Amino acid sequence: xxxxxxxxxxxxxxxxxxxxxxxVTAMGRVPGIQVLDVQSDVDHNRTVVTLVGDPQAMVEAAFxxxxxxxELIDMDHHRGGHPRMGAADVVPFVPLQGLSLKDCAALAxxxxxxxxEELGIPVYLYEAAASRPDRRNLADVRRGEYEGLRxxxxxxxxxxxxxxxxxxxxxxxxxxxxxxxxxAFNVYLNSNDAAPAQAIARAVRHSGGGLRFVKAMGLxxxxxxxxxxxxxxxxxxxxxxxxELIRIEAARYGLQVTRSExxxxxxxxxxxxxxxxxxxxxxxxxxxxxxxxx
Amino acid sequence: xxxxxxxxxxxxxxxxxxxxxxxVTAMGRVPGIQVLDVQSDVDHNRTVVTLVGDPQAMVEAAFxxxxxxxELIDMDHHRGGHPRMGAADVVPFVPLQGLSLKDCAALAxxxxxxxxEELGIPVYLYEAAASRPDRRNLADVRRGEYEGLRxxxxxxxxxxxxxxxxxxxxxxxxxxxxxxxxxAFNVYLNSNDAAPAQAIARAVRHSGGGLRFVKAMGLxxxxxxxxxxxxxxxxxxxxxxxxELIRIEAARYGLQVTRSExxxxxxxxxxxxxxxxxxxxxxxxxxxxxxxxx
Numbered sequence: 001x002x003x004x005x006x007x008x009x010x011x012x013x014x015x016x017x018x019x020x021x022x023x024v025t026a027m028g029r030v031p032g033i034q035v036l037d038v039q040s041d042v043d044h045n046r047t048v049v050t051l052v053g054d055p056q057a058m059v060e061a062a063f064x065x066x067x068x069x070x071e072l073i074d075m076d077h078h079r080g081g082h083p084r085m086g087a088a089d090v091v092p093f094v095p096l097q098g099l100s101l102k103d104c105a106a107l108a109x110x111x112x113x114x115x116x117e118e119l120g121i122p123v124y125l126y127e128a129a130a131s132r133p134d135r136r137n138l139a140d141v142r143r144g145e146y147e148g149l150r151x152x153x154x155x156x157x158x159x160x161x162x163x164x165x166x167x168x169x170x171x172x173x174x175x176x177x178x179x180x181x182x183x184a185f186n187v188y189l190n191s192n193d194a195a196p197a198q199a200i201a202r203a204v205r206h207s208g209g210g211l212r213f214v215k216a217m218g219l220x221x222x223x224x225x226x227x228x229x230x231x232x233x234x235x236x237x238x239x240x241x242x243x244e245l246i247r248i249e250a251a252r253y254g255l256q257v258t259r260s261e262x263x264x265x266x267x268x269x270x271x272x273x274x275x276x277x278x279x280x281x282x283x284x285x286x287x288x289x290x291x292x293x294x
Numbered sequence: 295x296x297x298x299x300x301x302x303x304x305x306x307x308x309x310x311x312x313x314x315x316x317x318v319t320a321m322g323r324v325p326g327i328q329v330l331d332v333q334s335d336v337d338h339n340r341t342v343v344t345l346v347g348d349p350q351a352m353v354e355a356a357f358x359x360x361x362x363x364x365e366l367i368d369m370d371h372h373r374g375g376h377p378r379m380g381a382a383d384v385v386p387f388v389p390l391q392g393l394s395l396k397d398c399a400a401l402a403x404x405x406x407x408x409x410x411e412e413l414g415i416p417v418y419l420y421e422a423a424a425s426r427p428d429r430r431n432l433a434d435v436r437r438g439e440y441e442g443l444r445x446x447x448x449x450x451x452x453x454x455x456x457x458x459x460x461x462x463x464x465x466x467x468x469x470x471x472x473x474x475x476x477x478a479f480n481v482y483l484n485s486n487d488a489a490p491a492q493a494i495a496r497a498v499r500h501s502g503g504g505l506r507f508v509k510a511m512g513l514x515x516x517x518x519x520x521x522x523x524x525x526x527x528x529x530x531x532x533x534x535x536x537x538e539l540i541r542i543e544a545a546r547y548g549l550q551v552t553r554s555e556x557x558x559x560x561x562x563x564x565x566x567x568x569x570x571x572x573x574x575x576x577x578x579x580x581x582x583x584x585x586x587x588x
Contacts, residue, residue, distance in 0.1 A: 006584070052584075097585070243573055260574050262582055266583065267583070271565060271566050271569040271570075271583070272562075272565050274568075274572065275533075275565040275568040279533060279554055279568055282554065283555060284555075288559055289560065289561070290390060291390075291562045291585075293346070
C-alpha cells in the first residue's frame with residue numbers, strides 16, 4: 001500500500017487573500033501533493049490548510065509553505081482571536097495509510113531540523129514528535145504566545161527550541177508534530193438548555209475525568225443543546241464508546257440524543273469500527289471491503 | 295469517478311483444475327479486469343469467479359469465459375449437487391461505483407446478444423435485466439435444469455430464450471443478469487438448539503413474511519445456533535434493520551446475539567450506513583471519508 005500522509009498546517013493569516021494564495025500555491029505545486037481544503041477565518045486571522053500525499057513530498061510542501069509564511073507575515077503586526085506564536089504556527093503530520101504515527105514523528109523531526117537550520121526559525125516538536133513529556137501538549141508549547149515567548153526564549157532554558165536559534169524574528173516560532181487523525185463529532189440533545197450539554201461535556205472529556213482522547217464542550221446551536229467534541233485518537237477512544245457514554249449521561253437528565261454530525265473529514269476505519277461494534281461483527285477485516293480490493 | 299463493475303460468473307466445473315484455470319485465465323487477461331477470487335466446490339462441481347473492472351472490458355472478459363466453458367465442458371457428462379443448466383451457468387453484473395443497476399442490465403443485454411448470436415447458446419436474462427417478470431427469479435429461469443430445459447426449450451414458447459436459438463447443445467443455456475451487491479451475513483445466538491434460529495430465520499426472511507431483500511435459514515454451526523443470510527439489496531434492506539429485527543425475535547425466546555460475521559466481501563457503503571444509523575449521523579456523505587478524497 002502506497003504510504004499517504006496528511007498535513008494540516010495552520011498559518012497566521014486569514015484576511016489577506018493574496019498572502020493565503022501564495023502560501024497555498026507554494027505547497028500545492030510540489031509534485032505528489034494534493035490540497036484538499038483551505039479554511040480561512042477572518043476573526044482568528046488564521047488559515048488551516050489540509051494536504052495529502054507522499055510523505056517525502058509532504059516535507060517539501062510544508063517547508064515551502066513555511067518559507068512563504070515567514071516572508072509574507074510579520075508577527076509584530078498580527079492580531080487575531082486564536083492563540084499563535086508564529087507565521088507558520090502549527091504543522092502536524094497525520095498518518096493516513098501505509099505509515100505509522102512514529103513515521104510521522106520522524107517526518108516532523110526532519111522538517112523541524114531543516115526549518116531550524118535553513119530558515120533560522122525556532123522549532124518546537126509537539127505531541128507524538130515531542131522531545132520531552134511537557135511538550136506533548138500544544139497549549140503548553142505555545143504558552144505566552146508570540147509576544148511572551150519572544151521575551152522568554154533566550155532567557156529561560158526550559159523554553160529552548162528543539163531546532164533553530166533561541167532567538168525569535170518577525171516570523172516567530174513554529175510547532176511541528178505528529179498526531180492521529182482528529183475527528184470533529186457533535187451530538188445534539190432534545191433540550192434548549194445549554195446546562196445539561198455542558199455537564200455531559202465535562203463528564204465525557206479527559207480533562208473532566210472522562211475518556212482519554214475526548215475534548216468536549218457544551219453549548220446551544222440554533223437553540224438546541226449540543227455536545228461539541230474533538231476525538232483526538234479514534235483508535236483508542238472510538239466514536240461508539242463516546243456516543244454510548246453520552247446517551248447514559250443524557251438519560252440522567254431525562255434527555256435523549258436526537259442526532260449527531262461529523263464536521264469535515266474522517267478515516268473510513270472510524271466508521272467501520274462503529275459498524276463492527278454495533279453489529280457485533282467478529283473477525284472483520286478492512287480487506288473484506290470491496291473498495292479496498294480495487 | 296471511474297465506473298467499476300463486478301461480475302460473478304458461475305461455471306459448471308469444480309473438479310478439473312486445468313479447465314478452471316483456462317476459463318479464469320481467459321477472463322483475467324482482458325486488459326482492465328482484475329480477478330479477485332476463484333472458489334471451486336468439488337461436491338457442487340462448480341466454480342464461482344469474482345471479477346472487477348471496467349464495464350466494457352467486463353463484457354469482453356465474461357464473453358471470453360463463456361467461450362472457454364462452452365468448449366471445455368460437456369453438460370451431458372456434468373454431475374454435481376448444485377442446480378445448473380449450462381457450462382457457463384449464471385453471469386450477474388453488479389454495480390460497484392460510478393454506474394447504476396440499469397447500466398448493469400444494459401451490459402447483460404449486450405453480452406447476452408453476443409453470446410446468442412456468435413456462440414449459438416440460448417440466453418435468459420434474469421433479475422434486474424429480466425425481459426419478463428416471471429424471469430426475474432433465477433430459480434424459475436433454471437427450472438428443470440439442463441436436462442429438463444433441453445426437452446422443453448423448443449416445444450414450450452414460454453421458455454423461448456431472450457437471445458440465441460431455442461435449441462440446446464452440450465454447452466446448455468446461460469442466465470445473464472444484473473443485481474445489487476449481495477452480502478452474506480451470519481448472526482450467532484447463545485443457544486445450542488437450531489429450532490429458535492430456524493424460527494427467527496423464517497420471521498426475518500422475505501419468503502416467510504419478513505424483510506424484502508433477506509434470504510435466511512437457521513442451523514447449528516459448531517454446536518451454536520446461527521441465522522445464516524444473504525442480503526440481496528443492502529440499500530433497501532440495510533444490515534442494521536436485519537440485525538435489530540433478529541434481536542427482537544431472539545428476545546422472544548430469551549436469547550441474545552453473541553456475535554455476527556460477514557462472509558466474503560461487502561461495499562464500504564453498507565458499513566457506513568450501519569455506522570450512520572447507530573450513531574444517528576445526520577447529513578453524512580461518503581465525501582467526508584478521507585480515503586474517498588485521495
